[in-house]
Amino acid sequence: MQNRKILQEYMKYELGVTGQAVSTIRNRFIFIRNFLEMLEQENILAVDAKAEHLEQYAKSLRERKIQAKGFNERIFGIGHFFKFMEVRKYIPKMPFRIEYFQQKVITVHHDRSVEETVYMEILKKLYLFPERLRCMFLHLWCLGLRASEVCTLKGNAYYQQGKDCWIQVYQVKMKNYKKIPIPKALYQLMEVYLKKNGTRPEEYIFQNTKGGACYYSTFRHQMLKACRENEIANGEYIFKAHDYRHTVATMFYDNDVSLQSIRDYLGHTYEEMTRQYIDYMPKKIAQANEEFFSMQESSLASWLKKGE
CATH class of the missing domain: 1.10.443.10 (Intergrase catalytic core)
Incomplete structure (x- = not known):
């Protein structure tokens, strides 16, 4: 019951103060709710959660093969919820460091720029x-x-x-x-x-x-x-x-x-x-490659000659 009450207060804050898109708020609610449900299965209150509980949740995400971007969104949402609890004095301080759990996201270049x-x-x-x-x-x-x-x-x-x-x-x-x-x-x-x-x-x-x-x-x-x-x-x-x-x-x-x-x-x-x-980086790399290999001293033939 306490977990639900705190989550309700958090959602009032999100809807009334943050200005986030409703779809973003909805997704974050689902992420936090899923984490709280995991805690409740072990009869643990949100105010008593520790780093090992977040690690347990992160492990379940890895087992489900959630991609890095979605993985980080879930972890960040939970972190935001616990920061809210810290500010509202439900807990004395954050029980974990979010950055320790986040995965590396490789930037995707969609290359959609119009020619x-x-x-x-x-x-x-x-x-x-x-x-x-x-x-x-x-x-x-x-x-x-x-x-x-x-x-x-x-x-x-x-x-x-x-x-x-x-x-x-x-x-x-x-x-x-x-x-x-x-x-x-x-x-x-x-x-x-x-x-x-x-x-x-x-x-x-x-x-x-x-x-x-x-x-x-x-x-x-x-x-x-x-x-x-x-x-x-x-x-x-x-x-x-x-x-x-x-x-x-x-x-x-x-x-x-x-x-x-x-x-x-x-x-x-x-x-x-x-x-x-930004679709500039792949083009920049391609241009740099072309400029490099167009130089006489950088050609493949010159390197083979040096090897001889």
Whole structure:
């Protein structure tokens, strides 16, 4: 009963204070509940848990062959719960060090960046696309927004401070707002578009037939059709909105923007997520290899000669 009461208090904290996505909170609840159920099978209260109990739980995860990322999410969730208990004075201090249990995660490079030849072709033919699609696409290409963020933009999203132009975006996934700088050209284009369509501040800019936010499925279907009709990449290009998020992140990193700045710009909570959006490293390695082996003294033949 005590374990359940503390978990209830923790969930009130998560839902009311942290601002995490509901799906993240739900998953964390399941992880903690599973750990507490293991303790209760041995008649152990959460306030009496020790490092060996977490090791027992970690062993069960390894036996189930939970991958490193999922393994760490479970361990981190339990650690967060015990830190909550420490702050709320349920326990005097954390009974274990989370970092001792976490597994090494190998960063995955998805290599989803859109090739320059493709997006440049779209930009050259963009005047042939419907006006609404032009504006929506520019938000992907210029800003790397999520498609859900573009679809839910409202008339009051854009503003100017001095010479700088900004956009306020509601992050559907994160359940909060972020503000990022935007090119002045995009700001001016949207000013014209909003005035032309008479969009009020509280209205969605890109609406569905009922006046609500545009559905992503509708947006994607229309973009696929426009790319096909205008023979983008000879009609073989398959539009995927999220690829432009990878493209912008990679472009920033390629131009020496720090990982922390890219994380804040994209609206990520952790740098580990941001790293998955940067496709620059494999290209950098390939370029370095090519430059190295193009040098006469680094060629395979020269090394064989040295060996002789």
